[in-house]
Amino acid sequence: NSDVDDDDGGAHVASDDDEVQVRPKVVKVDPEEEVEFDRELRALMQESLDSRKLDLRSRPTLNMMIPMNVFEGSTKDHHGRAAEGESGDETLDEDGGGVNKEVSVRVLVKRGHKQQTKQMLIPRDCSLVQGTKQKEAAELEE
Amino acid sequence: EETGEDESYDFGKGDFTEHACRYCGVQNPACVVRCNVPSCRKWFCNSRGNTSGSHIVNHLVRAKHKEVCLHKDSPLGETILECYNCGCRNVFLLGFISAKTESVVVLLCREPCLSVNALKDMNWDLSQWCPLIDDRCFLQWLVKVPSEQEQLRARQISAQQINKVEELWKTNPDATLEDLEKPGVDDEPQHVAFKYDDAYQYQNVFAPLVKLEADYDKMMKESQSKDNVTIRWDIGLNKKRVAYFVFPKEDNELRLVPGDELRLRYPGDANHPAWQSVGHVIKLTAQEEVALELRASQGVPVDVNHGFSVDFVWKSTSFDRMQGAMKTFAVDETSVSGYIYHHLLGHEVEVQVVRNTLPRRFGAPGLPELNASQVFAVKSVLQKPISLIQGPPGTGKTVTSAAIVYHMAKQGQGQVLVCAPSNVAVDQLAEKISATGLKVVRLCAKSREAVSSPVEHLTLHYQVRHLDTSEKSELHKLQQLKDEQGELSSSDEKKYKALKRATEREISQSADVICCTCVGAGDPRLANFRFRQVLIDESTQANEPECLIPLVLGAKQVVLVGDHCQLGPVIMCKKAARAGLAQSLFERLVILGVKPIRLQVQYRMHPALSEFPSNSFYEGTLQNGVTINERQSSGIDFPWPVPNRPMFFYVQMGQEEISASGTSYLNRTEAANVEKIVTTFLRSGVVPNQIGVITPYEGQRAYIVNYMSRNGALRQQLYKEIEVASVDSFQGREKDYIILSCVRSNEHQGIGFLNDPRRLNVALTRARYGIVVLGNPKVLSKQPLWNSLLTHYKEHECLVEGPLNNLKQSMVQFQKPKKIYN
Ligand SMILES: [Zn+2]
Ligand SMILES: [Zn+2]
Ligand SMILES: [Zn+2]
Structure with missing residues (x-):
């Protein structure tokens, strides 16, 4: 009663690529969060700069x-x-x-x-x- | 569920690599940098995810940290970013400049080094200072942005979560994002969802539920100690001591299964010192005796029979493996293919076709020929990365599964992994697959190696023992020595273990198919195996994390077989069940829109018996592959009210009672009538193993067993051979004749277990030749589904009452069914 074709071991295309197409979610950045983050980032930059400017003794020798x-x-x-x-x-x-x-x-x-x-x-x-x-x-x- | 002996196994694979982004888990060395603040030293990636700044910049800003170090495997190697001239490490001040003529660049701080005039005279071009942090992100050629694929597969962290976790790190630097969402002790756990942002969220939801179930299981099992147990001693074929005893059980509580571990204790007396030993349950006899094989044979008080105590030894193995699988799913991106990953999480994924040459014929050698719906199922499954096959009762899902596995194995994509939640199902499938000529290895838990199995010759432990080649003689010698002496010297034991492991590996690697339970797929012996193609049978009876265990070994093509219209996974902890742990992955995928391929021809039930289940549970799609003639019980003289319809509903008005244990129900009149029906069957020539008595209550089960053996009109032995069991334990099996005792008979309370339509479906679809249902229509008719069942019986003149030898149609009035509110 076997309806089998045993000879099917030949040319199989075993694809190894793992391509997946995920429909991307629309990334929405909260504008308030963005503004707040920007403010903090700029504050940190400014503070970094200021700390160096104040330190007058640290005029570097060049190397x-x-x-x-x-x-x-x-x-x-x-x-x-x-x-x-x-x-x-x-x-x-x-x-x-x-x-x-x-x-x-x-x-x-x-x-x-x-x-x-x-x-x-x-x-x-x-x-x-x-x-x-x-x-x-x-x-x-x- | 089962236990193994792998306490020492470390789920290292599932752990975070040290350099994974602490926000999102991305771990590509080219994409991450380490915060260089000594108290911090956390890694972050350079992707923005759902926030305005990249993760590393987010961290530096939120934590006010300013120094970073590159990964050792990044193009620049392990490098602390600093000003080439002054050594300043503040990344907010650093930027690159290039030489005027050469392609040489260097990091320089903006203040003061960039403003030193002498530089201009030194071949450096100061006009093009290129800051390290630009547009809230590190320079992307220095620290790469993870690919879109990597980002999609990472944890989708929000700005709010970042702020919260940064706040938490101020007091607890080792806190994880999971800590943010840990529910308090008394909180209801989070309910499962249909879709998850990422595998971390998935883990956040499921891990607490698995923990709840584990805690409940532990509590319940450890509270099952029994004293004053009487022991009958025996010796097994392997010369080990076996203790037989009765271990009573209650409804809905501990069900011992082979492989469970119990501790046997004797308090000692004048002639015997106190003694205890641990052993594995190797079988449960029909007489409800437990056979416990003891681990150590020495000092056993075999001349004593009374006064023993039994405790359950709880093991966390299965739960650990579920937790491990979820972790691996999240952090190891090779655990499953991208397609499977997103699909399981309910993300919208473009349809993918598996590019395989299809076989010309879809059956397999050694299996019965396939019918049209089975061929369709095999064909569709082979072309899809993920598919569901729904196999209603008796539709040949094992044969279909075996055919699928046969063709998968022939595709040359490596070994196929075949699992099911229960050992019984795994054995059945292993047998069928082996019949196709494929090389099958059935991997059993170590604790079940002594448990007899119908496919023993396929089990790994059997194959190891019986591999008879000269190289194995050393292993054989040691095995023999171990069998004789019970144990080996520590150096021999070491040698024995190493040889055994090597042989196990060799045999497993040469197999076409590995079969084991879902939990068994987490066995350390498979830790280094990869399976691209996985088939899980009875998947609707596994909970999701359990189903995940076989999948995270590299699945690219997944076939889930089951039937969500039959009983689902058993979850003991109500809290966890309420929160959705009792919903299988199969069911969730159906809800997400994956259409199961339904097998449509049933070969089990007499067409009269399949009619109601087909209409009520399968939209009338179930076709009969057997004719009335093939299910005619010739020579059996049984008073069926309608000759061509071997079924009736036997109206019972006897009262229900609370059982002696106080936790279950019984119904004496129903039990007495069950005995009469059984006796009539036996007298007419039916043999005991053709009959199954199903009742949803343990109290009634015990009562019927007892009643029949005491009051049965025929030889006691005949009644002892009749299987009386719960609906749940009949799932997946069949009997020629089924007697269903409903028990519940009260005007006010509900009908308990019988309320679940899936349980009714299972109960009604076990019989091949005939079914008798005993119950109180007045009570049952309140429930809509039972009401329609009763109506069905009534319309076919199969609702009867009176003595068995003079059944009359019943005129009992039904109640109006309660509306179902969703
Ligand atoms: Zn830091
Ligand atoms: Zn990240
Ligand atoms: Zn500098």
């Missing part, structure tokens, strides 16, 4: 030299830890259109008294890189 090794090879990381999972200078646009949305920068940090750089990707339209790019472009033109 802002960019270490020489940063200017050597531009992709090498001299301190072992490359930007994890995001190595490589620039990423390709997901659509494969060839438009780079991000650029790679090195972040200079201090570990104790040692200087280190870490590679990071930042959006191309970030004001930080825009300055550099513009200058590069200007310099190229000259």
Whole structure:
């Protein structure tokens, strides 16, 4: 009485992607909450600034030299830890259109008294890189 | 419910990882930072959720904390954010600047370092100071914003909750969001909902209910001590001591099940020292004796029989596993697929189709051919990530389930997990699935390994013992030694356990299908298993957290089988039941709009018996897969009032009484008439195991058993073999003939247990060949559903009274049914 086709073990499309389309809830931020939060945030910023301004003795001595090794090879990381999972200078646009949305920068940090750089990707339209790019472009033109 | 021996098991999987956002639970290292204030050190993410600022900024502002540290697995590694020049760590002052020519950036404070003129001369571009906190959020390239998916699956915390929990942290830094919503001791618990914002809210609602039920269960079981128990001693096949004794039970109270743990005590006398030992219930005999297998065989006072005491040893295992599953559901995003997650919480999810090649035929080897509605069910289920199958009585849901599991297993998506709340149901299903040729492992709780099972050859412990290969000889040797001596030296015990665990793992991993109870799915032996496809049978008899246990092992495709028109989960604590713990996940999904696929052909009842249940509980959709001829009890001479309708309602006017225990009811005239009906059946050639007597009251059950064995007209033994039980314990089973004794007969009080339509449905749908209902129509007719049942019997000339050998149609007047108010 078996009505079975045992031969069906072949080509199954076992999809592993866990795509789920949840109809998004409309997030409504309480405007009163927003205003109150903004006020507190600004107060905290102002208070931070004021505390520093008052402290006149703390005129810093400058210690802002960019270490020489940063200017050597531009992709090498001299301190072992490359930007994890995001190595490589620039990423390709997901659509494969060839438009780079991000650029790679090195972040200079201090570990104790040692200087280190870490590679990071930042959006191309970030004001930080825009300055550099513009200058590069200007310099190229000259 | 069952217990195992996994007290030491730690539900670590379900715990918060340390770096999870303390507001929403997001734990992606690229998205979180730690507040660096020494007394705080909490982690927060950079998503806004439902608030205007991101969670980390919210925290810093509310708590007035100003320093943070990045995660060690973030692109910059574990880094305290500070001014490169002066070391200032106030994030409200920090921002990035870049070098004039190179792609080098550095953190600098706005005051005073940014205003030092000398910087301009040093290759730094001061015109583009880029603050760390922008638009109430950390720079998104430094601290990533969790993906939309991650955010949707996180706890949906509100600004109000943030303010409250921040307030709480000022006095109790370790407080959790759950603490905010903890009800006071006397508060009614929060009622279950249909939809939940997130799995944390779900956990907040269910965890207290599970706790209530656990507390109640513990209190009740531990208060069940009995003194002056008389013991009959025996030795089991495994050479262990078994104590037999009677452990009386009351209505609605403790029901012992195999696997329960009891402590047996003897106070000692002139010739015997005081003694006690713990054991597992291995069976309950028809004579209502408990068989308790003792753990230790030494020093047992086997020459004594009287004066023992019995206590219940309560175990929290099943409740712990429910709590663990809810936690895992919330914090482990691999616990179930995103689709299942949102669906279970009642979120609106776009319909998803499972892309699987469908088999050409939907039956399976070793199973009966499927009917149209069964084929439809198998086919639909295979294409959907979540489906409900409703199996009315006798419609072959076990066969349908087995066919579904067969096809799932053939899809090559890994092992299939098959569960049910009760061991009986798991065994039945395991047997059917095994018949298709799939490799099945039936995982039993450790405490039930001594309990006999119809599918023993499929159980993991049996397979481990009988795996007869040379590599296993070491394990065999140790097992033998252990069996003979009762215990092993500690080094041998260690070796034995390791070998056993490895063998268990090997056997389980090679199976196509693992079968266990819902609670059993939380067994530590399955802790590292993942199951994408899960089928839960009898799911309408499990409470939600119980149902969740098998699901959080990685479910992507879920099939819930059950019937929400039959009895639901048993919840002992009234408070928890009132708050909705007695509603199954299946039912909630139905309410949320998931349409169950209904199996429509019943193969159990004589067509005359299925008519009323079909019309009253299944909108008349139940078709008969058996004919009147196939259910004709040939050669049985029984006074059915209408020959082709093997059913009648036998009018009883005898009074109900309170039973001796004071907590139950009995009805002597009904009991006497039950005996007469049983005797008539037996005389006409029906054998005892064809007959079932159902009564909703323990008092009446005990009375009938007693009455029949003392007053039965035939041999006592015949009556002893007849099963007399509650409606609830007949669910899922069938008998050829059913006698239903309703007991309640009073003008003023209600009809108690009989009020639940689902219980009436179960009672009426157990019989294959014939049914006799005994009750008082005057009382029962007040309830609308009973009124229509009585009317149905009356219309078919099956409402009768008088002596059994001279039944006459009854003219008793019904009362007007009370209106139902919703
Ligand atoms: Zn803090
Ligand atoms: Zn968060
Ligand atoms: Zn500074």
